[in-house]
Amino acid sequence: MAWVKFLRKPSGNLGKAYQAGSLLSLAPTVGLLNEPGQNSCFLNSAVQVLWQLDIFRRSLRALTGHICQGDACIFCALKTIFAQFQHSREKALPSDNIRHALAESFKDEQRFQLGLMDDAAECFHCKR
Numbered sequence: 001m002a003w004v005k006f007l008r009k010p011s012g013n014l015g016k017a018y019q020a021g022s023l024l025s026l027a028p029t030v031g032l033l034n035e036p037g038q039n040s041c042f043l044n045s046a047v048q049v050l051w052q053l054d055i056f057r058r059s060l061r062a063l064t065g066h067i068c069q070g071d072a073c074i075f076c077a078l079k080t081i082f083a084q085f086q087h088s089r090e091k092a093l094p095s096d097n098i099r100h101a102l103a104e105s106f107k108d109e110q111r112f113q114l115g116l117m118d119d120a121a122e123c124f125h126c127k128r
Contacts, residue, residue, distance in 0.1 A: 030085045031092035039117045040099050046123035047078070047098060051085055072104035 032044035050056050060082060066075050077098035084093050102112045102123070112118050 045120040077101040
């Protein structure tokens with residue numbers, strides 16, 4: 001899906017500046033599952049925003065050196081879900097791995113815990 005921009009022509013009619021699907025920089029759209037009780041919509045929103053940022057996708061792919069945090073490694077979970085976005089034929093994917101990594105990473109602060117609602121903007125804050 002791509003954006004269609006409408007411009008008002010001198011005649012007063014609206015004209016399309018480009019057709020749907022014409023923006024090559026837009027990434028393929030794959031949804032993320034949010035089963036009842038998961039309350040992962042805040043995280044799914046944040047992940048989908050990052051996926052649509054071409055510069056972020058390219059930068060994440062280019063990064064290779066990091067210290068893996070195991071079950072709490074948001075970096076690895078994000079790289080994995082981005083690879084799934086790119087290659088999956090599914091309409092929606094589970095975000096369980098990144099949800100678990102976020103919960104584990106912030107376990108001591110009791111933030112982003114499984115099954116609890118949270119704020120999408122707070123996903124972008126650095127861990128202290």
